[in-house]
Amino acid sequence: MKSRFFPMAFFLVCAAPFCTTAQQPGNFFQQNCSACHTIGGGRRVGPDLKDVTKRKDRAWLEEFMEDPPAVLHKRDPYALQLQREANGIAMPAVPGLTPALAEALLNYIDAQGGAAPPPAAAPSVAERLFTSEDLAAGTELFQGTRPLSQGGPACISCHTLGTMTGLAGGRLGPDLTLVYQRLGGRQGAGAWLTAPPTPVMQSVFHQHTLQPDEILSLLSLFEDASQRSHPAAATAEIPIFLSGGVLGAALGLVLMGWIWRSRIGSVRRTVLKAAQRGAA
Secondary structure (H helix, E strand, O other): OOOEOOOOOOOOOOOHHHOOOOOOHHHHHHHHOOOOOOOOOOOOOOOOOOOHHHHOOHHHHHHHHHOHHHHHHOOOHHHHHHHHHOOOEOOOOOOOOOHHHHHHHHHHHHHOOOOOOOOOOHHHHHHOOOOHHHHHHHHHHHHOOOOOOOOOOOHHHOOOOOOOOOOOOOOOOOOOOOHHHHOOHHHHHHHHHHOOOOHHHHHHHOOOOOOHHHHHHHHHHHHHHHHHOOHHHHHOOHHHHHHHHHHHHHHHHHHHHHHHHHHHHHHHHHHHHHHHHHHO
16 A cells, blocks of 8 residues: 555654653643544554553564654564554654653553543534534635634645645645545544644644634535545646646747837837938
8 A cells, every 4th residue: 555644643643842751641642642542442543552562562662653654664564554554644753752752651551441531622523413504614714714713724724625626725734635534534533633643733733722613614624525526636737727827928928029029120220220320
């Protein structure tokens, strides 16, 4: 399966600016890991981490947590299996994830007897049904015509959807057309939006958290996009746009040349006549 290094973790993930300390692994897990994992609560985007140290030895786990791309690059069978089970989503290297912090997280996971509590917004996200009003609100929030209540930037600043026409949307972040499927539906995508674990998203939304009703509206939009479109639709018009731009520039140059041709001729005639009078 082709690797898609979508900017999120499928095992254990954190962002260095928000790492607490090795003495606070519980808080760290809730803030950085619970979007993709539970401890005894079943699979989300990544695997359920209960008894993870019984499935794989600690040395391997710590090595993987500290540099996932390096382990994948070695074609490690277990790492490749995890990637396949996560729909090709791979964990990026996490700045600041030290051996001490990795060990503390594994100790915390071992000490849990059940599921780690989900993010606060997850229950309301799971209970409500999507409505046409949610879809309309999600579209407005994504495009920025309705501001987020906590002042966060609109999704369109960095992302696009296959349901958007033309070249609408940003290209700094990934296309989100199929994000609803990749993250495992409402539960996984909702948990991810509640506590985004990637460094960029966490730095942007750490002080501008999405509210439950906003998450529900965005989930409605993402579900609709995943059912009606494909990521390629968001970029299919780029070649046409570029071709049109080149053709337009060429026509503009031809037009300018035609306009200025007569002007240059008139200047030459004036200069020639002045030269002839001077010679006479």
